[in-house]
Amino acid sequence: MGRGRPGRIALKEDIMREGSLEAPTRHAHDWRSPDYLDPTRVDAELRRQFEICHGCRRCFNLCDSFPRLFDLIDAAGDAELAGVSTPALKPVVDACTLCDMCFMTKCPYVPPHAFDLDIPHLMVRYRAMETARGNTPFVARQLTRTDRNGRLAGLAPALANWATRRGNRLTRPLLKLAAGIHPDADLPRYHADTLEKRARAGAPPINQSAPALGRKAVLFATCFGNYNNPDIGSAARAVLAHNGVVTELVYPECCGMPQLEHGEMEEVARKARSVARSLGEWIDKGWDIVALVPSCALMLKFEWPLIEPGDEAVRQLAAATWDITEYIVDIARKEGLAPGLKPVPDGVVLHLSCHARAQNMGAKGADLLRLIPDTPVKVVERCSGHGGSWGIKTGFFPVALKVGKPAARQAADSGCGHLAAECPLAGAHVAQGIEGIDPASRLKSSRHPVEIFAAAYGLSGGNR
Template sequence: MREGSLEAPTRHPLAWRDEEFYDPDKLDHELRRVFDICHGCRRCFNLCDSFPRLFDLIDATESGEIEAVASADFAGVVDACTLCDMCFLTKCPYVPPHEFGLDFPHLMLRYRAAEFRKGGVGFAKRQLSETDRNGRLAAPVAPLANWASRCGNKLTRPLMEKAAGIHRDAYLPKYVGKTLTASAKADPPAINREAPAFGRKAVLYATCFMNYNNPDVGRAARAVLAQNGVETEVVYPACCGMPQLEYGDIERVAGKARTVAAELRPWIDKGYDIVGLVPSCSLMLKFEWPLLEPNDENVARLSRATFDVTEYLVDIARKEGLAPGMMPIEGGITVHIACHARAQNMGQKAADMLRLLPDTEIKTIERCSGHGGSWGIMKENFEVALKVGRPVAREATANKTRYVVSECPLAREHIIQGMERLSDGRPPAVETLQHPIELIARAYSF
């Protein structure tokens, strides 16, 4: 039960097309109003670094009040927000429909949008967010790109740190020469027509990460769904825009929403479900895009038709039942419930899915890994990101399972780096699989 409200939390569309949204005086007034309420509550002190920074600013003043904090100092509070939505969804008692109407993450987004409009986002950060372009350029020279980005490369990583601000020790995803969309056309899986769910049809929204960096997750998802009778197509019109959202380029994200939703609409009309392979991207399709384009019918239809991949398999298990043939996974599994999966308000679907495995020990961790997308790889944030994620790394280490996976593969690698820090640089004795769906594929002997 939430303080002050018995109704479910709700979010309002972002008025990003209104000039008042960017007005510095109105924005500063809203920041001070919200920060003053947060200062009086402090329930979110341990969620991320934004709140400790805010409370330290206020506590350092002589009066101990928000009025004494300079507006310029708010930038540090905003910079520490990773848009994970956990304060809005799990902690704050004052979200709408409460009369205070707090939406801390979207207020941080508003600040970033105003800064982006003023040119406050540097060239290097903007280039990092161009995931589609970077993937297309890196794919033909994947071995070279992976060599250059490898942790421990003393030639290139210090240069990247100086030029782009990427911490030299932060894990960067590898690129592949053959994308998920290319391999999907060349090698479609055979559909099990005897499976209880035969007749379902789904489009796998590849996402930039699965398309250019880890297509094995997409292949595993296709194989598992085909075994369960689901006809699948891999479609990837463009990135969901989460990288641009992090930097406040709302107009660009809204454009992606309109374009991708229009391209996926014909599939929906033909009876296909839309399945996202990364929780951040599923979150964008389900919840963020409709708040940016509330009057776009294609966006609304896409939101209603979208599932996260773990959510989709659990839905099949509950409604039709899964195809037989899964074997136990020996050694146990630790599964990290990613923040953007929690933000979809669908429960621990990754854990629910893995519990469908026979005779397999499942341990869950429901806490922020600290990574925060591109936020956690930057020089100024990397050590903070590891600090925020240290409790997760400790728990994963203590579990002593053979597998450590996460719905967010980037969060998983960040957890592995945290585990290495706890063992003085020794790699943890865990298997390399990153995503829970890969373990279901392994259980089916794919």
């Protein structure tokens, strides 16, 4: 609708970057090139980029990948990358959660700089090579089939939730054996009343006293919002209806972020083309597209156009997509919000998710919460350490908790009564980290900021 969503690489005023003064650009994934999967070329590019990181080291505390790399180099002969074998570099790639923070917030050497660094996309390329060589375990790939898994679990959600519950001594050891899931990892719950089913029961009534904004929004449910936490979508629809926005819930299929984690480029590209065509019919009729989960918004806005750069429907979808927090803040700025927000006096601490930051839209989750009057809002910017399906795996869960400990510590020490996170997986992971630091903490679970916003309007449940 041409309301001027910020350009996708307008970093400078939104995200503090050390070094480069030029706004970064990003190359398309060159995944159709025969060179893309060539092990010799992948190794050469890995070493070229890692050599620059070795000389720089400013990402030493962002995640576990960089410390692994620098430790390997420091232990090698002459403390040079040349002394590190190619197989020894695999754990560096394995530890990457694809949070995008090195590219988005730290690195002064990303394009258009001549060094041309893009560590997250390089990690994707390495994983694509591993998957093509058959080195990605079958079970790991099955875990990423979120639509199939969600539909199956939704047939008997009580059984699925019992079996996946943390502390189930019968099933969790089996899950560890069969699927490589760490027994202590908190797993998403499943619901019989998916967001799609709730939508079939009808849209929330439009607040007739709200100003007529003329906005119409398709909510892209996302797999997590559909199967694992339909309350996010219900809250979003209630807030938008209260502000006079007509909504429809549309969910063709998952955005493919879980497949991107394994470098399954062909499958992600297929999803991009398919979903872009479905949602394109709405865009052509003047509807905005609003994604409920930041990783999925990131895919629609930024990753898909870099995976299918020649596809007009994908490009059109990227331009029409909003993150839910960004969309409501835009309404507040341009048209003003309907009255009725009540304070949350004991305050909210927000974990600013990496994939929300990576959207170059500013801290919209925090901006949204600050629209609630007389409500203290604190923000935690450190990575939660979760990283999608990565953080639940037996080999990585302890690392995920370690990486997320500073974020959990900041949230635990915030003095706030409520924990929020745009990314539901990150929020649950931070809550689990807090549990380890301060078992008596009030912050036992996390909600999406839009759920807290809806509650502040009195539209759902009230703030617990």
